[in-house]
Amino acid sequence: FDRTPLIAGNWKMNMDHVQGITLLQKLAWTLSDARHDYGRVEVVVFPPFTDLRSTQTLVAGDKLKVEYGAQDLSPNDSGAFTGDISGQFLAKLGCTYVLVGHSERRSVHGESDELLNEKLKAAYRHNLVPILCVGEGLEVRQAGDHVPHTLEQVRSDIAGLDAEQVSSLVIAYEPIWAIGTGEVAGPDDAQEMCAAIRAEIADLYDDTVAAKTRLLYGGSVKAANAASILGERDVDGVLVGGASLDVGEFANIVRFEQ
Numbered sequence: 001f002d003r004t005p006l007i008a009g010n011w012k013m014n015m016d017h018v019q020g021i022t023l024l025q026k027l028a029w030t031l032s033d034a035r036h037d038y039g040r041v042e043v044v045v046f047p048p049f050t051d052l053r054s055t056q057t058l059v060a061g062d063k064l065k066v067e068y069g070a071q072d073l074s075p076n077d078s079g080a081f082t083g084d085i086s087g088q089f090l091a092k093l094g095c096t097y098v099l100v101g102h103s104e105r106r107s108v109h110g111e112s113d114e115l116l117n118e119k120l121k122a123a124y125r126h127n128l129v130p131i132l133c134v135g136e137g138l139e140v141r142q143a144g145d146h147v148p149h150t151l152e153q154v155r156s157d158i159a160g161l162d163a164e165q166v167s168s169l170v171i172a173y174e175p176i177w178a179i180g181t182g183e184v185a186g187p188d189d190a191q192e193m194c195a196a197i198r199a200e201i202a203d204l205y206d207d208t209v210a211a212k213t214r215l216l217y218g219g220s221v222k223a224a225n226a227a228s229i230l231g232e233r234d235v236d237g238v239l240v241g242g243a244s245l246d247v248g249e250f251a252n253i254v255r256f257e258q
């Protein structure tokens with residue numbers, strides 16, 4: 001089964017909407033050269049909520065052919081939830097994707113697997129494609145329990161989703177010890193986990209579903225290490241943090257095959 005590679009840039013809490021416009025304009029200019037084949041690689045950016053409206057305007061101007069999404073969403077659709085953002089609003093702003101369960105949401109905001117399950121269901125209610133983030137911390141890795149730990153997250157987070165939903169789901173394996181640390185998991189580590197997640201999905205659903213689910217690696221991805229990670233059989237893309245704020249670096253990750 002042919003899975004289109006997905007290169008995602010998570011800006012985290014960086015870039016106000018003015019800085020965001022400049023970054024996207026530079027990205028449009030850098031990716032506009034003839035070397036870039038938009039059909040072969042899907043590029044998605046995740047700016048802060050406050051940048052989404054200007055991102056929509058820029059992308060609608062057709063100079064920048066990227067998709068965009070939000071870094072989080074509410075499990076609820078509307079109502080008295082001060083500070084929360086509904087998936088309904090994100091869909092209306094043209095978002096295609098939404099991050100769910102980034103380790104910074106899990107640790108800083110104490111998001112539980114139960115809540116993330118609700119958030120995944122909310123994303124599907126509004127036709128947003130969730131990118132579910134999973135992965136272990138350093139202690140779990142050192143104890144050698146990273147695979148069962150991460151699979152347990154996957155199982156609880158996707159509980160109750162149907163085969164069609166899981167076929168379109170994207171799961172990003174992001175070992176916490178490799179996020180923003182310069183410490184990158186080796187291509188073998190990324191492959192080991194992605195293969196284990198795919199096997200788990202085959203077990204829970206079937207081989208056809210497992211062959212469709214796209215699996216990403218995230219954690220200190222740069223242009224210099226992207227190609228080797230993306231060369232792994234079960235790794236279908238990367239979720240890039242820090243390096244997505246550097247246009248040259250991010251563009252070179254997008255062009256990993258060249």
Ligand code: G3H
Pocket residue numbers: 010102174178179180181182218219220221239240241242243
């Ligand atoms: O969402 C992205 C990940 O947290 C990776 O961040 O590339 O800065 O390590 P990083």
